[in-house]
Amino acid sequence: MNCTQKPDSIQKRIIELEQELIDLRRDFHMYPELGFQEFRTAEKIENYLQKLGYETIRMAKTGVVTILDSGRPGPVLMLRADMDALPITQNNEKDYKSRNEGVMHACGHDAHMAMLLVAARVLIENKTSLNGxxxxxxxPNEEIAGAIHMIEEGVLENPKVDAVMGIHVWTPIDSGKIAITPGPVMGGLDVFKITIHGKGGHTGLPEDAIDPIIAAANLIQTSQIIQTREISNLKATVIMFGKIKGGTKSNIIPDKVELEGSIRFLYPGGPDSEEKPTQRFIRVAEQVCATHLCRCDINITHENIPLINHKEMTALARETAIEIFPSENQIIDNQTIASEDFSEFSEKVPGVFIFLGTGNEAIGTNLSHHHPKFDIDETILPKGVEMFVRGALHFFEKANRLSFLKQK
Incomplete structure (x- = not known):
């Protein structure tokens, strides 16, 4: 809604529920759980929903699903929140600091669950406004591609989902802004593990050994030609090494070195695209190792595909945001090479993934995601609830103009 309008019944209701919203987020934050271990989290979600009159089911071990049926014919909209935390020790002294040592909600999933729960409450109270x-x-387990497990268990069926919406709080964007962008918005992700095998020996007699360390060093540098010399700079590709393990003592040439890292890409197709970043990486790794008389074992895990927002769902979400944010200048575009397994849902049905700005330097919520001092600006949470609620209402109101529904 624009700044000249008075709050309507939906916004008033969300304002009334703001403390409940914050309490939910802080409770989830205090008791974080890793992927597929979200047992307390799932129970809390179930209890909240069941008290509202929803029937819940479990999927993918700790996932929770419920349906709001208007009783009238219409399409099916899926709203999604992720549940899992990260293996990080929290390094700040908030009252709601993690009680589970070594585990922390350092990515905002606690906020996502709280926003969707309160949205479920507001929407069931407005059930008569829905048609579908x-x-x-x-x-569960968004950090390690948990979405595919829910899909395999039929989350997009019975009833068949027609469209999907998700929201992610985002500290790189200032509080009070929201990013809704058509096309690719988050990167695909392949994770690699490489073991380079050489021949151990004495550092004083390197000619009698085959040094896997120098092969590893060469591979780290040479692989960068893929993103700077082989693939267009207009097609974002990032190859990063996050772990190197090798050797036991300063005067011993080890017989092997282990490397781990990631390949990220912001274009459709990813490893199967014309650019083939992962295949190129395997070629470089094998040839560099051969040059150094080493051999290598390469293991690739395809974690996430690129997240691509559907044009019509994006337009619908932007129209919704205009009603919520005072100025159209607060509605921006955003792309990131970071990955998100919401992409598995939006590949199969038209979807939109929204970034809700929560960066506020004055209160220290501008730190990057996965940082041990990560926190969010809780004043933005009602805006996220309102995006879920009004987004759903607009979806049903304007369903007859969406081409992908007309084709059903």
């Missing part, structure tokens, strides 16, 4: 069904999905 809403499927609320609380998904």
């Amino acid at each position: 069904k809403i499927k609320f999905v609380f998904q």
Whole structure:
């Protein structure tokens, strides 16, 4: 809604529920759980929903799903929040600091669950305004591609989902802004593990050994030609090494070195695209190792595909945001090479993934995601709830103009 309008019944209701919203987020934050271990989290979600009159089911071990049926014919919209935390020790002294040592909600999933729960409350109170069904999905293990497990167990079926929406709080964007962008918005992700095998020996007699360390060093540098010399700079590709393990003592040439890292890409197709970043990486790794008389074992895990927002769902979400944010200048575009397994849902049904700005330097919420002092600006949470609620209402109101529904 623009700044000249008075709050309507939906916004008033969300304001009334703001403390409940914050309390939910802080409770989830205090008791974080890793992927597929979100047992307390799932139970809390179930209890909240069941008290509102929802029937819940479990999927993918700790995932929670419920359906709001308007009782009238219409499409099915899925709203999704992720549940899992990260293996990080929290390094700040908030009252709601993690009680689970070595585990922390350092990515905002606690906020996502809280926003979707309160949205479920507001939407069931406005059930008469709907024509169709809403499927609320609380998904485990987003950090390690948990979405595919829910898909394999049928989360997009019974009833068949027609469209999907997700929201991610985002500290790189200032509080009070929201990013809704058509096309590619988050990167695909392949994770690699490489073991380079050489021949151990004495550092004083390197000619009698085959040094896997120098091969590893060469591979780290040479692989960068893929993103700077072989693939267009207009097609974002990033190859990063995050772990190197090798050797036991300063005067011993080890017989092997282990490397781990990631390949990220912001274009459709990813490893199967014309650019083939992962295949190129394997070629370089094998040839560099051969040059150094080493051999290598390469293991690739395809974690996430690129997240691509559907044009019509994006337009619908931007129209929704205009009603919520005072100025159109607060509605921006954003792309990131970071990955998100929401992409598995949006590849199969038209979807939109929204970034809700929560960066506020004055209160220290501008730190990057996965930082041990990560926190969010809680004043933005009601805006996220309102995006879920109004986004759902607009989806049903304007369903007859969406081409992908007309084709059903």
